[in-house]
Amino acid sequence: MTTEAGQTAQTVQALSxxxxxxxxxxxxxxxxxxxxxxxxxxxxxxxxxxxxALMAVFAPLLANSxxxxxxxxxxxxxxxxxxxxxxxxxxxxxxxxTLLIWGSRVSLFVGLxxxxxSVVIGTLIGISSGHFGGRIGGLLFRLTEWFLVIxxxxxxxxxxxxxxxxxxxxxxxxxxxxxxxxxxLIRSQTxxxxxxxxMERARVLGAGNWHQMTRHVLxxxxxxxxxxxxxxxxxxxxxxxxxxxLGLGDPTRVSWGTMLDSAFSNGAMSLGAWWxxxxxxxxxxxxxxxxxxxxxxxxxxxxxxxxxx
Amino acid sequence: MTEPLLDIRxxxxxxxxxxxxxxxxxxxxxxxxxxxxxxVAGESGCGKSTVASTxxxxxxxxxxxxxxxxxxxxxxxxxxxxxxxxxxxxxxSMIFQGALHSLNPVQRIGDQIAEPMRLHDATVGxxxxxxxxxxxxxxxxxxxxxxxxxxHQLSGGQKQRVMIAMALAxxxxxxxxxxxxxxxxxxxxxxxLDVMTGLVRELGIGLLLISHDLSVLSSTCDRxxxxxxxxxxxxxxxxxxxxxxxxxxxxxxxxxxxxxxxxKSRYSPAxxxxxxxxxxxxxxxxxxxxxxxxxxxxxxxIDPRLExxxxxxxxxxxxxxxxxxxxxxxx
Amino acid sequence: xxxxxxxGVEPLPDVPQQRARSSRRxxxxxxxxxxxxxAATSLLFMLVVNFFLFRVIPSDPVRTLARGRATTPKQVxxxxxxxxxDQPLPVQFLTYLKNTATGQFGVSFQYRQSVGSLxxxxxxxxxxxxxxxxxxxxxxxLWMGTLAxxxxxxxxxxxxxxxxxxxxxxxxWWLGLILFFLFAVGFGPxxxxxxxxxxxxxxxxxxxxxxxxxxxWHLTLPVVTLTIAYLAEYALIMRSALLDEMGEDYLVTxxxxxxxxxxxxRRHATRNALLPVVTLVALNLGFIVSGAxxxxxxFSIPGLGLLTTDALKIPDYPVLQGAFLVFSASVIVANLIxxxxxxxxxxxxxx
Numbered sequence: 007m008t009t010e011a012g013q014t015a016q017t018v019q020a021l022s023x024x025x026x027x028x029x030x031x032x033x034x035x036x037x038x039x040x041x042x043x044x045x046x047x048x049x050x051x052x053x054x055x056x057x058x059a060l061m062a063v064f065a066p067l068l069a070n071s072x073x074x075x076x077x078x079x080x081x082x083x084x085x086x087x088x089x090x091x092x093x094x095x096x097x098x099x100x101x102x103x104t105l106l107i108w109g110s111r112v113s114l115f116v117g118l119x120x121x122x123x124s125v126v127i128g129t130l131i132g133i134s135s136g137h138f139g140g141r142i143g144g145l146l147f148r149l150t151e152w153f154l155v156i157x158x159x160x161x162x163x164x165x166x167x168x169x170x171x172x173x174x175x176x177x178x179x180x181x182x183x184x185x186x187x188x189x190x191l192i193r194s195q196t197x198x199x200x201x202x203x204x205m206e207r208a209r210v211l212g213a214g215n216w217h218q219m220t221r222h223v224l225x226x227x228x229x230x231x232x233x234x235x236x237x238x239x240x241x242x243x244x245x246x247x248x249x250x251x252l253g254l255g256d257p258t259r260v261s262w263g264t265m266l267d268s269a270f271s272n273g274a275m276s277l278g279a280w281w282x283x284x285x286x287x288x289x290x291x292x293x294x295x296x297x298x299x300x301x302x303x304x305x306x307x308x309x310x311x312x313x314x315x
Numbered sequence: 316m317t318e319p320l321l322d323i324r325x326x327x328x329x330x331x332x333x334x335x336x337x338x339x340x341x342x343x344x345x346x347x348x349x350x351x352x353x354x355v356a357g358e359s360g361c362g363k364s365t366v367a368s369t370x371x372x373x374x375x376x377x378x379x380x381x382x383x384x385x386x387x388x389x390x391x392x393x394x395x396x397x398x399x400x401x402x403x404x405x406x407x408s409m410i411f412q413g414a415l416h417s418l419n420p421v422q423r424i425g426d427q428i429a430e431p432m433r434l435h436d437a438t439v440g441x442x443x444x445x446x447x448x449x450x451x452x453x454x455x456x457x458x459x460x461x462x463x464x465x466x467h468q469l470s471g472g473q474k475q476r477v478m479i480a481m482a483l484a485x486x487x488x489x490x491x492x493x494x495x496x497x498x499x500x501x502x503x504x505x506x507x508l509d510v511m512t513g514l515v516r517e518l519g520i521g522l523l524l525i526s527h528d529l530s531v532l533s534s535t536c537d538r539x540x541x542x543x544x545x546x547x548x549x550x551x552x553x554x555x556x557x558x559x560x561x562x563x564x565x566x567x568x569x570x571x572x573x574x575x576x577x578x579k580s581r582y583s584p585a586x587x588x589x590x591x592x593x594x595x596x597x598x599x600x601x602x603x604x605x606x607x608x609x610x611x612x613x614x615x616x617i618d619p620r621l622e623x624x625x626x627x628x629x630x631x632x633x634x635x636x637x638x639x640x641x642x643x644x645x646x
Numbered sequence: 647x648x649x650x651x652x653x654g655v656e657p658l659p660d661v662p663q664q665r666a667r668s669s670r671r672x673x674x675x676x677x678x679x680x681x682x683x684x685a686a687t688s689l690l691f692m693l694v695v696n697f698f699l700f701r702v703i704p705s706d707p708v709r710t711l712a713r714g715r716a717t718t719p720k721q722v723x724x725x726x727x728x729x730x731x732d733q734p735l736p737v738q739f740l741t742y743l744k745n746t747a748t749g750q751f752g753v754s755f756q757y758r759q760s761v762g763s764l765x766x767x768x769x770x771x772x773x774x775x776x777x778x779x780x781x782x783x784x785x786x787x788l789w790m791g792t793l794a795x796x797x798x799x800x801x802x803x804x805x806x807x808x809x810x811x812x813x814x815x816x817x818x819w820w821l822g823l824i825l826f827f828l829f830a831v832g833f834g835p836x837x838x839x840x841x842x843x844x845x846x847x848x849x850x851x852x853x854x855x856x857x858x859x860x861x862x863w864h865l866t867l868p869v870v871t872l873t874i875a876y877l878a879e880y881a882l883i884m885r886s887a888l889l890d891e892m893g894e895d896y897l898v899t900x901x902x903x904x905x906x907x908x909x910x911x912r913r914h915a916t917r918n919a920l921l922p923v924v925t926l927v928a929l930n931l932g933f934i935v936s937g938a939x940x941x942x943x944x945f946s947i948p949g950l951g952l953l954t955t956d957a958l959k960i961p962d963y964p965v966l967q968g969a970f971l972v973f974s975a976s977v978i979v980a981n982l983i984x985x986x987x988x989x990x991x992x993x994x995x996x997x
Binding site for chain 2: 894895899900901903904906991994
């Protein structure tokens, strides 16, 4: 990589400005990756995430989807772990391990989709409220602050109940209720970038709002958005689990949250069915924890002020 | 001869970092007599602030200190913590760059000035302390009512005056001022310096003034020591070191802050090429030789010692192998 | 601090000198007015959200707001008129505002009882639960965060920081399920000593000393759960606020004055670090409300949270609407209190 960077310098005239920018960005990405690789806990989190992602993608190979259907369940009711059912069975005799593997799909999908919605809204509002001063910026900032004080869970519960339970709706509800934090962060980043001399230069040279925002602000805000996204996924997965636990999950799909909901409502606790209670929770904690530590590692890389910690 | 207020003998300070040990101060000796003002000049990173921090043992934990630092005859380096806390502020106080962050942002300045008084003398009551705070504030040219202000309500120069008032709170014998005016603009700098040196002289307090500005030091101090790469390279009478520097580095520092209307400064080379050396990779021989205009071959081999030199030999020490020659005339 | 400017963390708003010099009393009053106004607009916004959520999103508001009652077209028409749904939206909104202000939230489908009185009945178990655990978690969390920051990098810091991040990643109700399973049901050698849900044993008079102790016993496990769940966040916030503060120059000044390390910490660093923490704690209140909802469900405590999750199953929209209002309003009020507290504590904020 370094040799190519060297070549870049020599052949810089032969390349279009766009390519130079691209190469420079790639070099920056390589540097960021290298500093991330030095962050041991972050790397461990990434490994866990990759394992869970593989589990979600290859779920059909790992566990037969027939195992999800109540009618085709063959195991004992709330059976303890055995050589055949490694993690025991649920109230309908389905294998908890099978449910767990398939549940990872829903939890990860909802987490990522909700984050996408949240980050898109948050970034748009954050950049606009930071970039446009005056009334528009002020109004957007106010809006963000208002949304910030609405308690998340009650709003999400009401919305989910009104919209009806489906995966997309759940993701939408989480996305629409969790963007203000991102927006505030992006706004403050935008404000500090706006104050830099090259923005002044761009304005003097006649750059329009769109050009300023997409060419100057967005690329500089991107790293923080990226770090924040990772942390948002952690929150979104937690939110999905909580909404599902409270009975608002998609009834046709198994997620870790719905598993815990049925464990709770079918008396897994009084029956002593720890194999039904512990594994889904541990999976949630592992995935959320991994997203959190990866996000913190990224924050540290992109925000040197935190590096001394 | 009376006992010196401050007597630093062969001080070495080394910072332990992840990248190895970094020598910041490499054998500095310095003394201040009662009522005397001594300046220490040098570029940033030359170790002058580290020297200042050892006087009240405020250096960071990663610093290893060797040598002796006597304040009023007692060695601070080996002092017990309890004794040290008694010495801090009561016998020697410090003026930091208060214009920045050296004042607690959420305490009234009156409380901050009164804090050391009541700490060091339990007999001082609230009322007495408040009265004394008012006196101190008036001494530094602020109104006594300012005691109720918070730091953010004051300008940079006012904050620095508060720092001075605070430093005088316990009637110390020695005041160490570490770049007290660096963050201020020029006019305010002059006012604050006047207030400080005036009070120090009036009260007969010893002053150690640290600055990168040789012209400031030469006009406010009795003696000046110039530091480079953790060592004193020249020390002399304040006026003489500015008008007639013997070490090439002092000459460069003096030229960097010319006196207005001084024709000599017009012809002398302003500024100095290159950067101060990396303390972990010091040059061989004289540490200054890579940047020196007058360096000869021997300079990269011989590490010069601080020795009496020049026409005023009794009063001047220079660490340069060419000090005996009339290098000063090269300008 | 210089690094902060380079990286682009928004600096604290600069204090205009002239304004700071004007009389203290009037700036304090101005600050109070501004904060009150801010809270009022937030409250209004929240009322608008609450209004639109229940009247605009559902395709059939009559059904949504009066489910199970209006079956014949005639009844629907009558109800539309009673609810004022035939009026234009602004009029509807004004009626809604008037009803809210006078405490008329409608009638619960499930309980056939006025939502207002239902909410008041269910308020105090939630207050007891959330109040106790908030206070406990703030005290323990801040203490842990302080210790972790002072002994940064040492064993206590490593353990507490790891522990807090794990707790932070854990749904609080799952922790509740586990604690319930271990200590209320009992598992293996652990006897289940705590009650398995509810607020009080049947037949016990709640206003007697015995009754109060009985309730405290019922609330122990939920309070422990919520305290553990909340303290993680406070410990993390306090630790990082204190670490920020510890790099500051004024602490060197304090040490130079001859203060003992303990005093430097207590009088200067910790006190100043607490200031930003107050605001962050306030921003956390939304999260606390969520905790009440799930934990009351797990431990079947008849508070606002259980009322909400029970209403979700029906769904009992008048109850949901009322509960949402109470939750949001309490967050706004707590937020306002925290901001006023911050302004009172930190002179730099009273612009």
